[in-house]
Amino acid sequence: MTAIDHVPQYLAGGHAALTRDEAMAIMDRLVEHLRNGTTDQAAAPLEIPISYYLDPEQWQREVTEVFYKIPLPVCTSAEVAQVGDYKALRVVGKEIILVRGRDGHLRAMLNVCRHRAMKLVPEGCGNSRRGFVCQYHAWSYDHEGRLTGVPGEDTFGEFEKDDYGLVRLACEERAGIVYVCLTPGREMDIDAWLGPVLPYLEALELDKCTHFVTKELPGPNWKVTLDGYLESYHFGALHPNTVALTNHANRATNDRFGPHVRNVFALRTLDAMMDKPREEWDPAVAMGLVYWIFPGMSIAGGMRERTVISIMLPGDSWGESMTWQTTLLRTPPQTEEQMTEAEKTAEWFFAAFRDEDYTAQTDVQNGLQSIPDKHMIIGRNEIAVQYAHDTLARLLDGRPVHGERTI
Numbered sequence: 001m002t003a004i005d006h007v008p009q010y011l012a013g014g015h016a017a018l019t020r021d022e023a024m025a026i027m028d029r030l031v032e033h034l035r036n037g038t039t040d041q042a043a044a045p046l047e048i049p050i051s052y053y054l055d056p057e058q059w060q061r062e063v064t065e066v067f068y069k070i071p072l073p074v075c076t077s078a079e080v081a082q083v084g085d086y087k088a089l090r091v092v093g094k095e096i097i098l099v100r101g102r103d104g105h106l107r108a109m110l111n112v113c114r115h116r117a118m119k120l121v122p123e124g125c126g127n128s129r130r131g132f133v134c135q136y137h138a139w140s141y142d143h144e145g146r147l148t149g150v151p152g153e154d155t156f157g158e159f160e161k162d163d164y165g166l167v168r169l170a171c172e173e174r175a176g177i178v179y180v181c182l183t184p185g186r187e188m189d190i191d192a193w194l195g196p197v198l199p200y201l202e203a204l205e206l207d208k209c210t211h212f213v214t215k216e217l218p219g220p221n222w223k224v225t226l227d228g229y230l231e232s233y234h235f236g237a238l239h240p241n242t243v244a245l246t247n248h249a250n251r252a253t254n255d256r257f258g259p260h261v262r263n264v265f266a267l268r269t270l271d272a273m274m275d276k277p278r279e280e281w282d283p284a285v286a287m288g289l290v291y292w293i294f295p296g297m298s299i300a301g302g303m304r305e306r307t308v309i310s311i312m313l314p315g316d317s318w319g320e321s322m323t324w325q326t327t328l329l330r331t332p333p334q335t336e337e338q339m340t341e342a343e344k345t346a347e348w349f350f351a352a353f354r355d356e357d358y359t360a361q362t363d364v365q366n367g368l369q370s371i372p373d374k375h376m377i378i379g380r381n382e383i384a385v386q387y388a389h390d391t392l393a394r395l396l397d398g399r400p401v402h403g404e405r406t407i
C-alpha cells in the first residue's frame, strides 16, 4: 500500500465543466445513492470467459481491428504546445512521433528513418527548431517529415527523395487531446467519433491548461488495466489509505455518450453538503468527475484546478500495456509552496495507481493464467466495465457502436 504522507487537496476551481443544472442533476443522483446505499447499475451481471483476456489471437484482433483503426488518444496538446515541440513514443507496437510545425499544426508520423528503418528520435519530449537527424547515417527530415538531407549524396546514388519522407499518420487535436490513427493512409472522423461527448470535453478547457508533469507506468494486459479505471467498487478494499479517504466506494453515476462514458464518484465532502440548502452545494468539491474516452483515456478532475489524464494503451504483446499519466494545471503554481503541493499531489496520484491499482492488476493477470478455462463475473454495479467490453465487442464484430447519447 502507498505510504501516506500527503492527502491531496481537491482545489475547487469553480470551473464550468458542466452547467450548474447538469452538475446539480448529477449531485441529486449521488445524494440518492448515498441515502439509499445504491449506485447506477447495469441490467444484470455479465459473465466473461477468462480466455477473452488471455487469448493472443483475440488480442491481435483487438490491435488490428480496433487500435489500428479508431482515433486513438495518445497525448495532451499541452505536452507539445510550442512550435518545434515533439513527443516520440511507442504505442501498440508502433514508433510514432508528434511534432508541431511552424504553422502551428501538430503532425503525426512513424518515427522511423526511411533509409534503413532506424528509430529516428529517442522516446521522450523535446523541441527541435529545424527537424530531426537520424543517428545512424545522419539523414535529416523537417517538421513535416520531408527528407531534407542525405550525407554523401553523390556516393549514394540517385533516388526520388520525395518518396522517402517519414510515413504520415492522420492526426487531430480536439479539446486539448491529440488523436492519431495508427494505420498510414487511413483517415479518421474525430468529430463523429467523439460525437455527443465532445462539447463536454471542450467545456473542460484542457487546451487552456498548463502541462505540469507526465509520468509513465508499465502495466499488464490493457483490458485488465482498463477494468480498474471504470468502477469505484474497489475503492474501499484496495485503496483504504488513499482514494477511499476522499471518495465513497460503490456510489457513482454512469452516463454514456456513444462509446465513451462519464463516471461520477461521490466524494466524502458530499456527506455534510447534502444536508445543507441546495444553493450552498458545490459540485466542484463533491463530485469526482471522470470521462472515459474509449479505448484508453481517463480524464479526472473536471471542475477542479488540476486534471489528471491517464492514457493507457496496449504494449508490444497481450500481457503488456503502457500508461502516460499527465497532470494539467489551470493556474501555474505561483509560489514555491504551491509548486511543492502540486508535485506532492501528482506523485500521490501516481503512487496510488502504481502501488495499488497496477499492482493488483498484475496479480489479476497472474490469476487469470491460473484459471484459463473459467469465467469471471462483472457486477451490475460495474456498469462502465460492462459497457466498455460491449463497445469492444461491437467494434470487433463490425456492428455500430452505440450511436446516441443515453442520458
Ligand code: FES
Pocket (backbone or CB within 6 Å): 113, 114, 115, 116, 117, 118, 134, 135, 136, 137, 138, 139
Ligand atoms: S537508418 Fe537513418 S540514416 Fe541510415
Ligand SMILES: [Fe+2]
Pocket (backbone or CB within 6 Å): 228, 234, 235, 238, 239, 243, 357
Ligand atoms: Fe483504483
